[in-house]
Amino acid sequence: MSKIPLQFRHNGRDVAIFVDGGTNLLVALRELIGDMTPKFGCGQGGCGSCSVLVDGELHLSCLTLAETVAGRSIETLDGMKQGPNLHPLQRAFADNFAAQCGYCTPGMLMAAKALLDRNPSPSRDEVIEAISGNICRCTGYEPIINAILAAAGGQVSA
Amino acid sequence: MTRHRGRGMASINYPIGMNLGGDPSQALVHSNPSGKFTVALSSIDLGQGMKSVTRQICAETLGVPVEDVYVDTADSDTGPHCMGSFASRGTHRVGNAVMAAAREARGVMMEAAAEELEVNAADLETDGRGNIHVKGAPHRSISTKDVAIAAQFKQGKTISGRGIFLVPLSNVDPETGEMSPATCYAHASLVAEVEVDDETGDVAMVRMDSAYELGRALNPRLVEQQLVGGAWMGVSHALYETPEPYYPDPVHGPRDFVEYLMPGPGDICPHDIAVLERPAPDGPFGAKGPGEMCANPVLPAVANAIFNAVGVRIDDLPITPEKVLRAIKAQGGARPQARR
Numbered sequence: 001m002s003k004i005p006l007q008f009r010h011n012g013r014d015v016a017i018f019v020d021g022g023t024n025l026l027v028a029l030r031e032l033i034g035d036m037t038p039k040f041g042c043g044q045g046g047c048g049s050c051s052v053l054v055d056g057e058l059h060l061s062c063l064t065l066a067e068t069v070a071g072r073s074i075e076t077l078d079g080m081k082q083g084p085n086l087h088p089l090q091r092a093f094a095d096n097f098a099a100q101c102g103y104c105t106p107g108m109l110m111a112a113k114a115l116l117d118r119n120p121s122p123s124r125d126e127v128i129e130a131i132s133g134n135i136c137r138c139t140g141y142e143p144i145i146n147a148i149l150a151a152a153g154g155q156v157s158a
Numbered sequence: 159m160t161r162h163r164g165r166g167m168a169s170i171n172y173p174i175g176m177n178l179g180g181d182p183s184q185a186l187v188h189s190n191p192s193g194k195f196t197v198a199l200s201s202i203d204l205g206q207g208m209k210s211v212t213r214q215i216c217a218e219t220l221g222v223p224v225e226d227v228y229v230d231t232a233d234s235d236t237g238p239h240c241m242g243s244f245a246s247r248g249t250h251r252v253g254n255a256v257m258a259a260a261r262e263a264r265g266v267m268m269e270a271a272a273e274e275l276e277v278n279a280a281d282l283e284t285d286g287r288g289n290i291h292v293k294g295a296p297h298r299s300i301s302t303k304d305v306a307i308a309a310q311f312k313q314g315k316t317i318s319g320r321g322i323f324l325v326p327l328s329n330v331d332p333e334t335g336e337m338s339p340a341t342c343y344a345h346a347s348l349v350a351e352v353e354v355d356d357e358t359g360d361v362a363m364v365r366m367d368s369a370y371e372l373g374r375a376l377n378p379r380l381v382e383q384q385l386v387g388g389a390w391m392g393v394s395h396a397l398y399e400t401p402e403p404y405y406p407d408p409v410h411g412p413r414d415f416v417e418y419l420m421p422g423p424g425d426i427c428p429h430d431i432a433v434l435e436r437p438a439p440d441g442p443f444g445a446k447g448p449g450e451m452c453a454n455p456v457l458p459a460v461a462n463a464i465f466n467a468v469g470v471r472i473d474d475l476p477i478t479p480e481k482v483l484r485a486i487k488a489q490g491g492a493r494p495q496a497r498r
Contacts, residue, residue: 046415097383101205128423135415138205140390141423143383 008069010035011079019066026050026061029076037077037106041135048134051107051114052076058114060133077106080113089113092151093144100138107134112148121152159357162494163364164467168458169347172451173340174438175247180327183247184238185255187216187263188318191310193288193303195220195263197229200237201252206449207380208248212256214376215442219260220267221284222302238320246449249376250342253442254323262319267302270309270317274300342438344446345371348389348455354467356492359483361397361464363427368455370431373438373446381448385431388452394421395453396460400476469493 003018010033017032026043029035029052041047043062050061053075080087086094089112099105108131115122115130122130127148128141136144150156175181186198197216203209209229217224230237240252264284271290272279275298283293284302291299309315328338348368354361366389375381398419403410412418437444457475465471469492470485486492 042415044414044416097379099205100207100383100387131423135420135422137391137420138387139383140387140429141426142386142390142429145423145426 004067006066006070008071009073011075012073021067023066024062025052025059025064025066025069025074028066029061029074035076035078039103039106041103041107046135047104047107048111048131049104049107051110051134053110053114056114056117058111075110075113077109080109087113088154088156089116089148089151091156092147095157096143096147096150098139098143098147104134104136108136108144112144112151115148116152122148124149127152159355160492161353161355162467162492163351163353163497164463164465164495165349165351165497166459166462166464166466167347167349168455168462170345170451170455172246172344172346172449172454174245174250174342174344174441174446174449175325175340176245177325177328177337177339178241180324181241181245181247181251182322182324183240183251183255185212185252185259185321186238186318187220187256187259187321188316189263189267189302189306189309191306193226193301193306195222195227195260197227197256197259198237199229199231199240199252199256200234201240201248202232202243204243206243206248206384207377208243208252210380211249211376211445212252215253215256216260218443219257220264221286221290223286223288226288226302244450246344246447246451248449249445249447250373250438250441251323253376253445254440255321257321257442258323259319259321262321263317264319266309266315266317266319267305270313270315271300271305273313274305274308341440342373342446344373344448344451346451346455348459350456350459350463352460352463352467354464354482354492355479356468356486359479359481359486361460361477361479361482363393363397363425363460365427366393366429366456366459368429368431369434370448370452371434371436372448372451373441374435374444375433376443376445378433381433382431384448385433385452386429388448388450389429389431389456390421390426392453392456393425393460395475396457397421397476397478403478466495466497467492469495 006019007016038061039049041049045060045063052061111131189195213227213229217227268279289299309317330337351364438446
């Protein structure tokens with residue numbers, strides 16, 4: 001099968017790769033771009049750990065055909081912090097002990113960013129709804145919900 | 159159709175660590191010429207915070223700032239032996255080993271400092287901010303960095319220490335069957351409140367209240383994190399998760415996260431936790447460990463709450479709507495018990 005050339009924006013940078021037909025975006029990001037922040041959890045849309053933003057909208061990269069993002073803008077956790085400065089959401093996750101093993105964290109952060117980008121002051125129920133596609137084994141969700149609410153309220157340490 | 163509220167409680171004694179081969183763990187601590195310290199472990203931090211806690215224990219024992227300690231974990235090729243991260247043993251077993259190693263390293267550090275300051279090591283103390291000075295004369299001081307440099311390049315000393323923690327193996331008495339499998343027990347009590355739908359068998363968590371006695375909480379935020387998350391894992395085992403729903407029949411066994419049921423963020427409930435600190439005599443700075451026991455009392459408490467709500471006693475986990483509904487039907491309807 002011939003390779004398909006594919007160009008898109010990856011965290012604000014233009015990238016160009018060759019993909020096999022049928023390659024999903026998660027594999028393209030991890031194996032061809034080298035961005036290991038989206039995690040492979042289940043590979044079938046059941047866990048949310050591979051979540052990325054496509055043109056600002058939350059997508060499961062494991063269920064997204066790589067070819068469909070041609071010319072579009074992909075944001076992953078790798079592009080979240082600005083140089084050495086953590087994004088307020090990342091800072092809030094640290095302050096609120098919202099990660100233990102950390103495997104769900106990239107997906108949680110992307111789901112949270114997608115929410116706050118379109119709704120800067122969400123209610124608790126809206127936060128719960130926004131991360132309801134993401135499974136976490138360790139935290140019991142409570143610290144994650146609190147972290148997102150803290151970031152939305154500007155309650156993060158410097 | 160009615161939704162019945164019920165409340166149940168459970169209390170547990172939880173042994174820290176286990177008895178296999180004495181359950182030992184080792185730790186090595188050494189200083190670098192920069193005056194920073196490295197703790198070498200082959201124990202693994204699964205996210206529960208063992209790196210943070212052993213770092214605190216090492217810094218406190220050495221008398222140096224926590225920033226000056228780096229913990230290197232999880233390489234059983236290069237690290238000293240550890241039984242592993244399980245049985246809630248990390249803080250207690252590994253922490254004790256780190257403490258012993260740090261104590262030995264501190265002894266060498268104080269001797270090296272004494273040589274530089276030309277005093278007796280017994281007259282020195284650390285200030286916890288990276289300096290060693292003569293007791294009662296803080297101006298006669300040397301930084302741990304300068305001590306490390308002197309030890310490395312002038313005195314030819316290694317500021318290092320070895321530590322192991324071993325509880326001698328307790329064998330079973332052939333006559334009485336008695337043994338002493340653990341030296342240290344943590345305790346907890348938890349009250350769960352649930353709502354049971356007598357038409358669907360669905361059980362919803364309403365709230366949890368708990369008290370945990372776990373020795374000294376060396377890092378209170380990590381302890382809280384563990385208790386909040388672990389309680390939720392307990393709820394998940396009580397009501398949702400199983401790889402074998404019709405054991406031993408393998409039918410309907412889940413194959414992936416889509417079929418393996420776990421509670422989501424919409425299923426959580428408020429949980430008030432009280433942490434009681436009764437330092438353990440053989441724990442590092444009195445610590446036992448929250449570990450696995452944060453999940454344990456939830457399961458019986460939820461089962462008891464369901465009995466209190468609808469009068470059915472389910473003794474098979476997880477307590478799925480199907481089991482609740484079959485039991486309610488078998489007894490001819492919900493029989494709410496007295497609320498206490």
